[in-house]
Ligand SMILES: NC(=O)c1ccc[n+]([C@@H]2O[C@H](COP(=O)([O-])OP(=O)(O)OC[C@H]3O[C@@H](n4cnc5c(N)ncnc54)[C@H](O)[C@@H]3O)[C@@H](O)[C@H]2O)c1
Ligand SMILES: Nc1ncnc2c1ncn2[C@@H]1O[C@H](COP(=O)(O)O)[C@@H](O)[C@H]1O
Ligand SMILES: O=P(O)(O)OP(=O)(O)O
């Protein structure tokens with residue numbers, strides 16, 4: 268195994284094989300313990316229609332249903348949030364995900380007015396916001412909305428970051444990368460699919476091409492096209508398998524370039 272590969276696997280805590288039922292229980296218990304220990308009652312999560320938020324959303328719903336049963340207290344709830352930027356092309360996938368996960372509540376906040384107003388106000392200063400940079404503003408606007416909801420409902424924000432995303436830093440810093448807890452941490456992309464299959468999700472919900480869908484000019488751009496490496500290679504790498512030197516190099520370059528996203532802000536004690 269490549270020396271950095273071993274270090275990355277230790278950090279990401281990916282197991283080469285998993286028992287999906289055991290991992291479901293582990294995440295559900297974690298969500299429940301987090302609520303109880305922190306005296307919180309609401310889990311808040313954005314639902315895009317993609318694989319990760321579908322899985323995390325169902326785990327949240329299971330966690331609060333079981334918690335209500337265990338404690339006899341009805342205040343525990345899961346709030347799923349639709350956060351389209353205007354009209355979302357794959358809205359039907361998001362609706363299918365919601366109808367399968369059956370959240371206690373669904374809220375819908377269109378982020379377009381806030382994002383467009385932010386871009387326009389910045390551009391009043393003779394700055395030009397690129398389409399890519401605007402994509403990060405969308406991700407951060409989603410973070411603002413979810414924290415506002417959590418703040419109002421004694422809640423916390425659930426993140427969908429998992430090992431195959433974390434390793435490449437493929438998320439917006441303090442956007443979708445900002446959350447209070449990440450129940451999928453330790454799983455790679457295919458293990459997430461295994462959990463969804465064990466939960467009997469309709470397969471269309473986890474065979475969809477992963478996309479951040481943040482750019483206006485390249486809608487639905489596949490993560491794999493943006494990353495220059497496939498999830499198949501990332502998953503194999505994280506399970507300790509040998510992959511092509513080129514793919515391994517690409518993963519390691521992303522890992523090193525995005526190290527700043529996997530830590531707290533730098534202080535005078537760091538340099
Ligand atoms: N924006 C989009 O449209 C879009 C679309 C698809 C995917 N993504 C993915 O989302 C991710 C977000 O893009 P990003 O990483 O360019 O933006 P980001 O905002 O997540 O991170 C960049 C910011 O991090 C800080 N930073 C950069 N290097 C640093 C360092 N060495 N130390 C400390 N801070 C540092 C700077 O503030 C910089 O503006 C990318 O992986 C991208 O591929 C974005
Ligand atoms: N359109 C969306 N509506 C609600 N929540 C969303 C939307 N797009 C993204 N999200 C949230 O962000 C994470 C990360 O998405 P990636 O596809 O991995 O970039 C996603 O799981 C949702 O929680
Ligand atoms: O985070 P999601 O739910 O949008 O999943 P994916 O990363 O597969 O698009």
Ligand SMILES: [Mg+2]
Pocket residue numbers: 315317318477478479480
């Ligand atoms: Mg997505």
